[in-house]
Amino acid sequence: MVFGVVFGPIIWGAQATVTDFKQLSAQPSPDHLFGTDAGGRDVLARVLTAARLSVGMALGATALGVSGGVLIGFLPVVLPRKTARLVVSATGIAIAFPALLMIMLFSIVVGTGAQGAMLAIGFAMMPAFGRLTQTMSSSVAGRDFVLAARVLGVSKVRILLRHILPNVREPLIVNASLSAGAALVAFSGLSFLGLGVQAPDFDWGRLLNEGLGKIYVNPATALAPAGAVIFAGVVFTLLGETLSRGFGIEPILGKRPRALPRIARTESEVVPDGADDTVLRVRGLRVAVPAGSDWTHPVNDVSFDIRRGEIVGLVGESGSGKSLTCLAVAALLEEPLDVSADSVHFDGSELIQNGKLPSRIRSAVSRKHLGTRLALVFQDPSTSLNPALHVGTQIAEIGGLHGGLSAKAAQELAVDRLREVRIPDPERRAKQYPYEFSGGMRQRAMIAMGLMGRPVLIIADEPTTALDVTVQRGVLGLLKAVNTEENAAILLVSHDIAVVTGLCTRALVMYRGSIVEDVGVDDLVAGRAKHPYTRALLDAVPSMKAQKGEPFATIPEGTVFPAALMEEVV
Structure with missing residues (x-):
């Protein structure tokens, strides 16, 4: 142009203005295309x-x-x-x-x-x-x-x-x-x-x-x-x-990275199945993100088990891959991210197909299975609830979508779930909008939404970060009650070591996209953690005994721990 x-x-x-009286309204030809x-x-x-x-x-x-x-x-x-x-x-x-x-x-x-x-x-x-x-x-x-x-x-x-x-x-x-x-x-x-x-x-x-x-x-x-x-x-x-x-306003038609190489699966990489009470078994989970013409792996070869009725903490610094791991397990990551694994076994079903974990949008099986038996509680409930819909309507949607309930029955069940999470006057509150709820009540509403399907696993991604201390205690107490009454396993993502040690039975420690230690809470409290990163996390917790001017515990940027140490700890 x-x-x-x-x-x-x-x-x-010049040619555009030349008149040829012999070629008036002539048809296309080699001379005049x-x-x-x-x-x-x-x-x-x-x-x-x-x-x-x-x-x-x-x-x-x-x-x-x-x-x-x-x-x-x-x-x-x-x-x-x-x-x-x-x-x-x-x-x-x-x-x-x-x-x-x-x-x-x-x-x-x-x-x-x-x-x-x-x-x-x-x-x-x-x-x-x-x-x-x-x-x-x-x-x-x-x-x-x-x-x-x-x-x-x-x-x-x-x-x-x-x-x-x-x-x-x-x-x-x-x-x-x-x-x-x-x-x-x-x-x-x-x-x-x-x-x-x-x-x-x-x-x-x-x-x-x-x-x-x-x-x-x-x-x-x-x-x-x-x-x-x-x-x-x-x-x-x-x-x-x-x-x-x-x-960077609307990243479309971007440059495609080269084909992501697939890691060959070997028998030595596959950990034997756990006990029958294992609700979630993850082996070799990897999340790849395009970086220009290449790929980077913010989550790399993650493996862990969660048993029924167990509360497991997932801790690590910001950017270590905690939330990305949870979203990958819940099949909520879409392109251009690439999710692959050796095995993701959830509630008796294998979710991996040809080495890939299909998203809920593309897989009807994943959508129904994960939508009813897996619940997620996100960090900021104000962004997880639709501001244009009543809270009760959003909670009831799951009952109509997966439970086959009528609109009236789903609404009644939603009110019951609000009552179970100790929201006062649930009939009236169900007809209110999210902005009319406090932060703690919105978080309880999210838990009520998860309980609509009677989940066997609740993934709580830093559910108390945006709440004050008293509301934090109420939300954590509610999660503990759901765990006790429903026998639902909980995977709790948190930066707060004190919360993890007070609520969980064991902790998974993530560092640079990998789980570096699986440690019991008793060992964690007693200072028997083996990995230096885990010990540094414990040392970073503020203490009343700390001396004025004493530097915080840190790990030098880019530290890579020896592979032998990683294998020994895990």
Whole structure:
């Protein structure tokens, strides 16, 4: 497209205006690939020559619309509050009018012709970009770093240019690229209607108008400019997607990494099956994440067992792979992540198929089996509950989806589950929205949702991190009660060693994507942990006996423990 815009008029400009009275409305031929028009001029040459005017005017209209829209969008940031409200209201009224009618209205007001059409399209684009800029700048203006700048006495204009504009420029650039294609179509439409480019100049819209009258004589005269408009529109759209990917706004069509090599399974790697009371048995679990053209493994060769009625803690520093391991076992990881294992045996069923763990979306078997017998309690319940639905409706959904219950029966069961997790007045609370619940109550509601299917395993991923101490105790006590009354196994992910030692029977210690030690809580409390990383975690727990100025226990970055030590400890 750039080649046509730059060199089209230079190479084919003269040929596009030459009239051949012997070739009036000629059919396509080797000399004229798309035939000639009613004046005997080569259609292809005219289309290539018109590329500069068509694309140039569309880009000019886009630049005008984006510049004016951004200016309108930023005015509420610097103007007084009452004046800013008038600007926002005027922008909303302008958006209410159909864009095509606005373009035609402006075209009539400013006059026909190429410049008039460009101004009309640019003016019509301003309200949309103004509203987009207003929305993004308002979201940024309320952030802490902007408030801090205001406290320091930074002027409104400087806040706009230094703090707000850099945070909204990428979406504006992407939308400008996408809007350029729409401006091209609109510009061609005005020319097609006779409100745009006037003779003797011509663009793709005028050529389309001329070719339409001869479409039954030579369809190519209309198809050629139409194809050019479509091609340019696709180019602008792909440019927008490329910019979006480059800015990290919407990572699509990314570079595919090389094929992930499969690790051959050997008999020595497969640990014999555990006792019959094992509810979850994981062998050789691996999670691969694309890193450019290669792969990295944040979870690598993880193996562990959890027995029925057992409470197991999973501890380790941030980034060690705890949450990723839990999500992989629950089949909640999607592409581009790759989950493989030698075996994942859950509640009597093998979930691994051809070395891969299918996600719940792709596998109906996993969806039903894991949806009824496995419950997850996430770290932040406010993001796990749909804010637009009643809490009772969300809890009851599982009963209707997997339990085959009627809507009324599922709702009654949901109320019973809320009562079981000690939420007061469950009938009334079931009809409330998540924002009407406190943090602890939302976490209890998540546990109630898990109890709808009578799970044999509950995975609690740091369920008390966002709660205060008294609410933490209530949630942990509830998990313990569910474990005792339902005989459900619990895998508790936590940073808090004290919580793990107080609630769990044993602990799995993760370091750099691998389980480095499986240690009983009694040994952990007594200081009999073998692995230096586990001992460092214990030493990092604050103590009232610590001396002032004493450094915290740390492990040097990038430390790799000997393989012999790893095998001995595990």
